[in-house]
Amino acid sequence: MPNHDDTITFEGARRPDRQYIVSTSGIDIAVYEWGAPNSDPLLLAHGGSDFAGTFDVFAPLLAAGGWRVIAWDQRGHGDSGRSDLYGWSADLRDLKAVFDHVGHDPVVAVGHSKGGELLCDFTEAHPARIKKFVNLDGLPSRRPAPDIQDHERTQLRREDITTWLDYRRGLHDYNRRPGTLQEIVERRKKMNPRLSDEWLTYIATIGARQDPEGWRWKVDPAIRFGGFGPSRPYWGLYRMAGFSMPFLGVLGMVPEQMGWGTKPEEVMPWLPRHGRLEVLHETGHFVHIERPHRVAELVLEFLAQ
């Protein structure tokens, strides 16, 4: 694997057994597989600003349960190609290209955060292609508006807009800020404050690359977390309510920067008929990174039913 330092290991972490490219609309998508190639496929979708290598402990556990686990780096992330533009519909097309490459028979789908939301869209558009669906803390809810005056709220939105526009105006350096391995670990720690340094260091050696100036995360700077737009994250719940396949939702209850802060009572009214929700207390947003063994156990139990 590119740039990975084999001397940096983490207990249970294993690089994929196979890696290849799926090209779609001129973009090369890096795809990874763990497990026997003739096992039933299980597709894993990562979240925003993440990459398939964050499944290096979780995926081998699922593969050991008898699954052919397939994950990919979304465009602009990890070892997939950089694009000129990024958008939801493009991410969905890329996702479908990976699914199409695997085949058109129904498969198991597991998605974390943004990956779970993308899968909600794919599942609604192609329900017959999903055998079972697991959503890992990718269930944003409609949260009550903050207790501020309407005028102030409008001004807050303007700040979001101008900050984003200023960023796009000013971005002419396409490289992320370099740093020592320890420095980029510290940056990731803001997203994953509950992970050990050893685990974070391993993740950094997969998700970052080293050049003469130092280490840089392999996420296109043109992708900026946050921003604004017409869609509402909680629309995924509307889709979920109508899913006909068995569904498992997992919520991490410890609030974190990248999480949605969704409460179980906000999800329960929208659960599909064949759905259930597991709540992980003392666990943050990245449930599968923080507690890969427990989450793999939940997923394998669900798939065995």
Add this chain to the structure above:
Amino acid sequence: MNTITYLRHLRIQLALHQLRAGNGRNLLILHGLGDSAARLAPPSPDVWPGPVFALDFTGHGASSVPRGGGYTCEILLADADIALNHLGEATLLGHGLGGYIALMLAGARPERVMGTVIADGPGITGGSSGPTSARITPPLENPDRRTPDPIALMELTSDIRPPDYANAFARLALQNSTIEDPITVCVRWQIPWLDAVISEPGVLNGIGLDDALKHYA
């Protein structure tokens, strides 16, 4: 005359056309979906005496075509913002999709937008007013990088335009603009997002295009 200045928006080269010289306030025209700046006729000098510019959005006209799509109205807003930044200040005339983008820019940069005219044109409605059943557009190749990019045509006819989202931009313009009557709607098609804009007190509606431009000239 039609001189082109190329502006950079990340990896895209944007073509900003000057359609006509003049004395007075800049007019920046934003074309409709699938159209281009070079096809637009500038208003006559008696309607708009100032310089007239028109921008080719990403994937249109003489602007470059991105690989693999990913178009959103917010990306086109950033295109228009970069053109506005180059000009300093301007009145906006948006046709169709360009009218929606003009509204967004009026809300985002009210201190630099000296009036916005939203006019009829391709792509005025958008895809829907709220969440719809999920739809995945098929992969499209555009190896020759021709414009208008067919992926743009596909993605920007299905974008969601909630009325409250459009209304928020109108409010930002109305609350923060330095001029009177910062938004004028000259569209004859009744559309939910536009109805929400028109419903805001202070938005002018039902005026002819030439009169709307003269109002800001």
